[in-house]
Amino acid sequence: MSKENSEEFYERLRIQLEDNSTWPSTYLYKFIVPTDQAKIDQIYDIFDQNGAVIESKKSKNGNYTSVSITVVMEDPLAVIAKYKEVSVVEGVISL
Template identity: 55%
Template sequence: MDENQKTDAFYEKLKSQLYDTSSWPSEYLYKFIVETKGSSVQDIENFFNNMGAVIETKESKKGKYTSVSINVKMETPEDVVGKYKEVAENVKGVISL
């Protein structure tokens, strides 16, 4: 199984779990980790502009990495997965949790 198939399988499993565990629309908490230097933190925040998202950031102890937590109301699990894909495709080096 190549990397794209693994990624697709992960997102399908996530979507299924979201349908099983939540009623939609629902609040969803995204968590990302990026390097602090550069524009990655701002880039992630921009993907959630005008959505009523509550965004919190926290730098690592040495300041090299920043965690970005985003609590936002999403309409469907497909929307949740779509936002993960959008961030992953456009922010270099992002780690999605």
């Protein structure tokens, strides 16, 4: 995704979150990442200080790992900031 497209995406997400939730709110992040413990740890580290509940599950063949993170976020901008932090993890897909 180009920088311009990603900024448009994040702006739409911000508006949607503002319209559909009361903040602070519990938010569920879902990511798929190649099964590589360093990459999984990188995602865990991003949410480590937030009191997040983190669950992970390997795919049937073990090539990918889904990571679900439930955490209380202060506002839509905080949600988007975490997505941007995770986006630097190589091979990650945000759902």
